Amino acid sequence: MDFAISDEQRMFRDTVYRFAREEIAPLCEEADLKSEFSFDVWRKFGEMGLLGLPVPEKYGGSGADFVTSCLAGEAVGHAGVDGGHTLAWGAHTYLCAANIMQHGTEAQKEKYLPKLATGEWIGCMGLTEPGCGSDAAALTTTAVRKGDKYILNGSKTFITNAPLAQVFIIFATLDKAKKHKGITTFIVERGFPGISTGKPMHKMGCRASATSEVFLEECEVPVENCLGGEGNGWLIALGGVEWDRSTLVAPFLGGHVFMLESCARYANQRRAFNRPIRDFQSIQNRIADMKVYLEAARLAVYRIAASKDSGVALNPLTAAVNKMYLGDRGFEMSSEAVDLFGGYGYIHEYPVERILRDTKLGQLGGGTSDIMRMIVARFMMM
Numbered sequence: 163m164d165f166a167i168s169d170e171q172r173m174f175r176d177t178v179y180r181f182a183r184e185e186i187a188p189l190c191e192e193a194d195l196k197s198e199f200s201f202d203v204w205r206k207f208g209e210m211g212l213l214g215l216p217v218p219e220k221y222g223g224s225g226a227d228f229v230t231s232c233l234a235g236e237a238v239g240h241a242g243v244d245g246g247h248t249l250a251w252g253a254h255t256y257l258c259a260a261n262i263m264q265h266g267t268e269a270q271k272e273k274y275l276p277k278l279a280t281g282e283w284i285g286c287m288g289l290t291e292p293g294c295g296s297d298a299a300a301l302t303t304t305a306v307r308k309g310d311k312y313i314l315n316g317s318k319t320f321i322t323n324a325p326l327a328q329v330f331i332i333f334a335t336l337d338k339a340k341k342h343k344g345i346t347t348f349i350v351e352r353g354f355p356g357i358s359t360g361k362p363m364h365k366m367g368c369r370a371s372a373t374s375e376v377f378l379e380e381c382e383v384p385v386e387n388c389l390g391g392e393g394n395g396w397l398i399a400l401g402g403v404e405w406d407r408s409t410l411v412a413p414f415l416g417g418h419v420f421m422l423e424s425c426a427r428y429a430n431q432r433r434a435f436n437r438p439i440r441d442f443q444s445i446q447n448r449i450a451d452m453k454v455y456l457e458a459a460r461l462a463v464y465r466i467a468a469s470k471d472s473g474v475a476l477n478p479l480t481a482a483v484n485k486m487y488l489g490d491r492g493f494e495m496s497s498e499a500v501d502l503f504g505g506y507g508y509i510h511e512y513p514v515e516r517i518l519r520d521t522k523l524g525q526l527g528g529g530t531s532d533i534m535r536m537i538v539a540r541f542m543m544m
Contacts (some may be wrong), residue, residue: 239416
C-alpha cells in the first residue's frame with residue numbers, strides 16, 4: 163500500500179509547519195499554564211485556512227481530502243502547538259463543520275459553513291452525557307416535535323468548545339424505546355431559547371481548550387435544523403469515527419514527533435557521569451521505542467485517511483485497533499519521555515510534561531481504550 167504524498171501536499175504540509183512553528187506555538191505555553199483558550203491562536207488557525215480545511219471551496223473552505231487534512235494536523239502538532247488548541251480545532255472542524263458538510267441540507271450548509279470555515283463562529287458536538295459516555299446509544303436527552311419546532315431536554319458533558327460555541331451539533335432521542343434507532347441530530351444555535359452552558363472545566367491536560375456542560379431546558383429548535391433526518395443520528399455519530407480515527411488524532415501524532423525530537427536533543431546535551439546521556443543504553447532504548455511507535459502510528463493514521471479518500475468504508479475493527487494503539491502506546495511513550503528528562507521532565511520548563519498530560523486524553527476521548535478492546539474482541543470471536 164503506497165502512502166506517498168504529492169509535491170503539492172508536501173509543500174502545503176511544510177508551509178503549515180513553518181507557520182505554526184513561528185506564529186502559533188509561541189502563544190501556547192502561556193495559554194496552557196493559564197488554562198485559557200487563546201483567540202489569537204484561533205485567529206491564526208483561521209488565517210491559515212485550517213478551520214475550514216475539509217469544507218468545499220463554495221462554502222469558504224479549502225476542500226481538502228482526508229490525507230491532506232491529516233498532514234496539516236500532524237504538521238501543527240510537530241510544530242509544538244499544544245493539545246488544547248488542536249483539540250478545539252478538531253472539535254470545531256471535524257465534529258461540527260464536517261457533520262454539517264456531510265449531512266446537511268443546502269440551506270444548512272449555506273447558513274453555517276461559511277462562518278465556521280473562517281472561525282467567525284465556533285462549533286462543537288454534544289453527544290456525551292453525565293450518565294452516558296461509552297454507551298452512547300443510551301443517551302437520555304429527548305426531542306419532541308411540536309408543530310414547526312423540536313423541543314429538546316437534557317444535558318451534555320465534557321463538550322469541547324461548548325463555553326465559546328455559537329453552533330452545537332446535539333444528539334437527542336425521539337423515542338427511547340427504539341434505542342439507537344431513535345437518535346436524531348440537531349443544529350442548535352446559542353441564541354435558541356433554552357440552551358445554556360456551564361462553567362469551563364479545569365482539566366488535567368489539553369487545558370487551553372474550553373470544555374463544559376451543555377444544558378437543554380425546553381430548548382426550541384426549528385424543524386429545518388434537524389440534521390440528516392429523523393432517526394439517523396446514530397449513523398451520523400458513527401460517521402464521526404472516520405474523522406476521529408484520522409484527522410482528530412493527527413495533531414497528537416505530530417506532537418509525538420515533536421516529543422521525539424525534543425528527547426533526542428536533550429539526550430545529546432545532557433551529561434551524566436562525564437558523558438552525554440545518549441551513550442547510555444537505557445536512553446537509546448527509549449529513543450528507539452519512540453521511533454518505532456511513531457512509524458506504526460503514522461501508518462495507522464494514514465491507512466485510514468487513504469482508505470477514506472479512495473471511497474472504502476471504514477472498518478470498525480481497524481478503527482478500534484488504531485485508536486487503542488495510538489491511545490495506549492502514545493501515553494506510554496510520553497511517560498518514557500518524562501523519564502528520559504528525569505526531574506526536568508516533571509516541571510513545565512520542558513514540553514514533555516505538557517505532552518504527557520495532553521496525551522492521556524487519547525485513552526479516554528472518542529471511545530476509551532477499554533471500549534476499543536471490547537470491539538476488537540467481539541470481532542475476533544464472531
